[in-house]
Amino acid sequence: MLEKLQPNEIVDSIYQINLSHLKEKGIKAVIADLDNTLVPWRSTEIKDTLTAWVKDVKDAGLNLAIVSNNTSSRVHTLSEQLGVIAVSKAVKPRRRAFRNIASQFSLIPSEIAVVGDQLLTDVLGGNRTGMYTILVTPMSNHEFIGTKLIRQIERFFLKRIKNKST
Ligand SMILES: [Mg+2]
Known part of the structure; x- marks a missing residue:
């Protein structure tokens, strides 16, 4: 269980991800979570920094997709504005949405x-699918009440994961 929760990298934000390092590892696409990863929870505003990051990812020759558990049409509104494909209601950590994107890009999971x-949706789902996983710090403390409870469980695991590498 713990092994499946272990991200390959832990960074503060998407802006800390070393894209050329990913390319060197043979990564060809990035699947990003939406809420608290690309934008604060419930936000519909796309900051210039995010637009620039999306461009950086594409300029690096990487495909980009959004996979979100959120049910709202907001996922598709934002992804259209960013010019990337998206899956909503993804039910992460289930593998289906991740596999769906992999086949749309004609890539294998390790790419x-x-x-x-x-941890319990993005990292667990990515790891289960055999993808490279990167955990970022949530952008805001405002989130779905259910997520707040999950956070407590995640903190328990995160403590152990961080301890493991020290
Ligand atoms: Mg999230």
């Missing part, structure tokens, strides 16, 4: 990096 702020 894809999953970026997200939650």
